Amino acid sequence: MATTETAPAAPKGRAAAQDRSDGGTKAFNRLAATCVTLFALIWLVPFLWALITSLRPNEEIAANPTTPWSDNWNFDAYSYAWNSSPMGWWYVNSFIISTLAVIFAVVVCSMVAFALVNLNFRGKYVVFAVILAGLMLPTEALVLPQFMEFRALNLLGTYWAVILPGVALPVAVFVFHSFIKAIPDSLIEAARLDGASWARIYYQVVMPLCRPAISAVAILTFITSWNAFLWPLLVLTQTKSQTIPVGLQGLIGGAAIQYAETMASAVLGILPLLAVFLILQRQIAQGVANTGIK
C-alpha cells in the first residue's frame, strides 16, 4: 500500500519518526514492534505444536511430552489418520457443499441486489425492509425448528439440507447492493438503449463490475460453510456423508494415547482452508473488512 504512494506519505508512525527522530518515538516503535511480534509468534504455537506432534512417534511423545524435537521424524501418523477414518469422503462432502453454497449465494444474492438497485418493481421497499430485518435474525439459534422443517421436507441426510439454509444471506445482499449502487446509471441506460434485456445487463454489465463483491461474498460464504458445525452435525448422521468439522469431532476423546494420529487428523482438517487462506490472504482480509464495516 504505502510503497505505491509518494515519498512523504510513508507508512504511519514512520513519518512521525522521520520528522522528529527523537529517541522517544523510536524507542516506542521498537517496543511496539517487539510486543506485537512476540504476540504473533505465540499465536503460531498451537499450529506448530500440532504439526510437530503429528510427526513424532507416540512413544517419544509419551516419554518427553514438551520437547519440540524428535530423533525419528515420520509421516506414519498421517497414513494412519487417513486410513482409519473416511477423511477422503469428508473432504469431498465439505468441498461439494461449500462450493454449491458459494455458487447459489453469489447468484441469488446478487440478483436480488441488482433488482433492488436498478429495477422499479412494486413492493420493492417492502422487500428491502424484509431483507434488512433479516440482518437481525439469529438463524443459528433456530436449528430445532429448522430440523423439523427439513424432516417434513424429507431432506435430512442430503447435501441440500446443509446447503439451502445458508444461501439467502442478508449480509451478502447488502455487500452486493453497495457495489451495484456505485455503478454509474449511464452505463445501464446505454445498455438499455442498445436494446439489452435486463438479464443481459445483469450478467454482462453489472456482474463483471462487481468482482470485488463477488470474491468477498464467495470467500466468506466458503469459510462459513466449510466450518459450519452444529447444523451439519444434526443433519448428516452417516459417517461417510459428514463434513470435515463434524467428522473430526468424533475423534475427540478417542484413543488417548494416539497423540500423533489425533494431531495428524487435526492438521489434515486445517490444511485445505489454510491453503486457501495463504493464497488469498489479501482478498480475505479485504472481504472481512468490507462485510464487517458495511
Add this chain to the structure above:
Amino acid sequence: MTTSAMALPARDVDTTTSAPPKDGSTRGGQNKAGWIFATPFLVLYLAFLIGPVLIGIVISLFNTTTVQSGLGSFVGLSNYADVLTSGDFWASMWHSVLFTLLTAPLLVLLPLVFAILASRMARAQWFYRLAFFAPYVVPSSAVCLIFAFMYTPETGLITNAFGWVGLTAPDFFGSTSGAWFAVVLLTVWWTFGFNFILYTAAIQEISEEVYEAAAIDGAGPWQQIKAITVPLLRPTMSLVLILTVLASLKVFDQIFILLAGGPNYSTRPVIQYIYDTGFTSYRGGYAAAATMVYFVTLVLVSVVWLLARRRFNTNPANA
C-alpha cells in the same frame, strides 16, 4: 418506512423522464423483471429463515416430540411456563451470558491494542495478518483437538507452561473455573483475528495528514494514539462490540466439543440446552419454546444496539 414511501414517487418520475420512453412496457417490464430477479432469494429466505421462526412458534404451543412426525396435542403456553420456571434453562442462559462477559472485553480490547501497535510497523504487515487471522479459518473441531491435547493434565503444553512460570495449572476438564479458562483462552486464540482485521482496516482509513500535523505539534506516539487513533476508532469499536457479543451469546461449538458442557453441566450454553432437550430427550415442543425465548433475547440485543447507535449517530459530535 416513511422515507421509502416518499422516495417511491420521486424515483418513478425520474425513470419516466430519463429512461427511453419506449412504449410504456418499460414500467411493466421492470416490475416483472424485478420480481423475477428477486424471487429466488425471497423463496429461499422465506422458506429457510422466516419459515423456521414460524414453525418454532407453532411447535412451541404443542407437546411435539422429536422422534416422530406430527405435532402432538395443543398445550397452549404451558411449554413457555415450563421453560421460564426451569432452573436448568436459566443456568444455561447464564452460562452463555457469562461466556460473553468473559470473552467480549478481551476480544474487543486486545485486538484494538495489537492492531494499533501493528499499524506502526512499516513492514511485515502480512506476517501479523497471517499469525492472527489464520486461526479464524480453522474448523472448531480441529481447534478443539489441538487445544484438548495442549490442555492434557501433566503432559499438555499449556499445563506445563503454567509450571514454567511457577504456577499450578487448573484442572481444565474437571473443575468449572478451569473449564471456563480453557474455553476462553481457546476462543480468544481462535477469533482474535477477525476483530484484528476490522480494526486494521479502520486504522488504514485514518488520513496520514492528521498524524503528521500532530507530530509537527510535538505530539509523541502515545499522545497520537490517545488523541487521534482511539477516538477515530470509536465507531469501529462499537461495531466490533456488538458483533462479538452476538457471536458469543451464540456460543456452542467449543464448549460442546471440548467439554460437552461439563463438568456436570456447569458450562453448558443455551444452544446445547436446546440440543439436549430437543434431540437427546426428544422434547421438541419444550425445546422450541426455549428456542423462541432465546431467539427473542438475541433480537432484543440487536434492536437495543441499533437504537443506541442511531441515537449516537444523530449526535453531531460524532464525526
